[in-house]
Amino acid sequence: MFVSKASSYAASPIREDDSIADELKKGGKEVIKLNSGDPPRYFKTYRYVIDAYIEALKANKTFYSDSRGIIELREAISARHKRAYGLDVSPERILVTQGVSEALYLINTALIGKGRKAVLFAPYYPPYMPYLRVAGGSAIIADCNEDENWEIDIDGLEKKIKESKNIKYMLITNPNNPTGAILPRKTLERLAALANDYGIFPISDEIYDELVFEGKITSFSEVAKGMPYMILNGASKTFDATGFRLGYALIPNDDKKSGELYAKMLDLARMRMSVNTPAQYAYAEGISNINEHGKAVSELRNGIKERVLYVAAEVNKNGYMHAITPMSAFYVFPKLDMEKLDFKDDKEFSRKLLLEKYIQITRGSGFGKEGHIRIVSLADKAILSDALDRMADFCEKHKR
Ligand code: PLP
Numbered sequence: 001m002f003v004s005k006a007s008s009y010a011a012s013p014i015r016e017d018d019s020i021a022d023e024l025k026k027g028g029k030e031v032i033k034l035n036s037g038d039p040p041r042y043f044k045t046y047r048y049v050i051d052a053y054i055e056a057l058k059a060n061k062t063f064y065s066d067s068r069g070i071i072e073l074r075e076a077i078s079a080r081h082k083r084a085y086g087l088d089v090s091p092e093r094i095l096v097t098q099g100v101s102e103a104l105y106l107i108n109t110a111l112i113g114k115g116r117k118a119v120l121f122a123p124y125y126p127p128y129m130p131y132l133r134v135a136g137g138s139a140i141i142a143d144c145n146e147d148e149n150w151e152i153d154i155d156g157l158e159k160k161i162k163e164s165k166n167i168k169y170m171l172i173t174n175p176n177n178p179t180g181a182i183l184p185r186k187t188l189e190r191l192a193a194l195a196n197d198y199g200i201f202p203i204s205d206e207i208y209d210e211l212v213f214e215g216k217i218t219s220f221s222e223v224a225k226g227m228p229y230m231i232l233n234g235a236s237k238t239f240d241a242t243g244f245r246l247g248y249a250l251i252p253n254d255d256k257k258s259g260e261l262y263a264k265m266l267d268l269a270r271m272r273m274s275v276n277t278p279a280q281y282a283y284a285e286g287i288s289n290i291n292e293h294g295k296a297v298s299e300l301r302n303g304i305k306e307r308v309l310y311v312a313a314e315v316n317k318n319g320y321m322h323a324i325t326p327m328s329a330f331y332v333f334p335k336l337d338m339e340k341l342d343f344k345d346d347k348e349f350s351r352k353l354l355l356e357k358y359i360q361i362t363r364g365s366g367f368g369k370e371g372h373i374r375i376v377s378l379a380d381k382a383i384l385s386d387a388l389d390r391m392a393d394f395c396e397k398h399k400r
Pocket of ligand 1: 101125173205207235245
């Protein structure tokens with residue numbers, strides 16, 4: 001084999017049917033793409049942030065920046081976490097990355113190698129797995145109970161941890177993609193205690209933290225006082241700017257593990273010099289201009305909430321699937337009723353839905369949860385309604 005074995009782990013279930021969709025489009029079919037969580041395709045990136053980007057370009061801020069990220073942005077991030085969660089984090093403990101995606105690459109390269117493991121919670125954001133496996137590691141999967149609002153089975157997790165060695169990190173997603181569930185403070189406290197007891201580094205991906213339909217999340221930083229941990233976040237979702245490719249890792253505490261990890265991630269980050277400089281100026285303004293941000297994000301949140309709740313309600317009417325109503329983000333993750341549907345699995349369901357009804361979704365098995373599908377609920381209501389009608393016809397046609 002010319003290419004490496006590790007590279008074979010990299011395939012993305014979210015984009016695996018893109019070439020089929022492209023062929024269908026070339027053949028004149030109207031494909032509705034509900035597979036990729038890309039808000040600026042439907043909601044314009046905030047005007048004041050775009051203006052700040054243009055200003056940065058006009059001012060020729062097109063140089064390489066500090067590999068950690070420009071200080072203005074790191075200060076803005078630090079202030080954001082103080083405002084939102086009461087966290088004191090020095091800009092020296094913040095690393096700006098090319099999206100949370102690059103942070104995942106840096107984490108796995110810094111911590112994982114052959115025989116090393118990480119805890120993931122199913123359903124998980126699909127790229128968590130290939131980043132881990134490409135780095136030579138493997139996953140311990142903790143289950144979440146759908147019937148209890150996707151609550152984590154912590155006792156089951158502890159049993160698995162006890163039976164295992166060499167677990168380096170656990171990676172939680174709060175709010176969750178694909179379920180839209182939010183972790184209660186009590187669960188976070190138990191996870192923090194478990195991580196502490198077994199010397200596992202907790203990482204909390206909070207990229208949807210301002211897209212919560214009612215109230216606020218508890219950040220992991222609020223329950224992790226005094227222990228090593230990391231928070232991930234970025235511009236893609238809350239700032240509606242996926243294409244900026246900006247995210248960050250916070251490693252607030254100054255214990256030995258945190259210090260070593262920050263230093264190694266920075267060494268790795270220096271290999272790519274810096275991230276996009278003008279976008280960092282725009283993101284810094286995005287975060288710091290609290291008034292503009294407050295208005296813009298609440299408009300985005302309301303638009304998303306309306307669509308998500310609509311899709312969840314419609315899906316629950318169709319008789320062939322059932323979804324827990326999401327509390328955040330922009331996904332609906334129904335369980336297919338396989339006793340009523342004539343398909344082998346969720347992969348066959350998703351593929352045939354694309355081939356027969358021209359709707360592209362993502363199979364639940366790609367998130368580590370068989371028998372489910374993920375529907376991105378960002379498109380205009382008329383498009384979503386058309387897609388849901390086509391899906392209802394499809395289910396009727398393929399009933400057992
Ligand atoms: N983490 C989660 C939970 C996500 O859902 C996504 C994108 O969908 C990402 C990370 C990727 O983020 P970024 O665009 O910052 O790389």
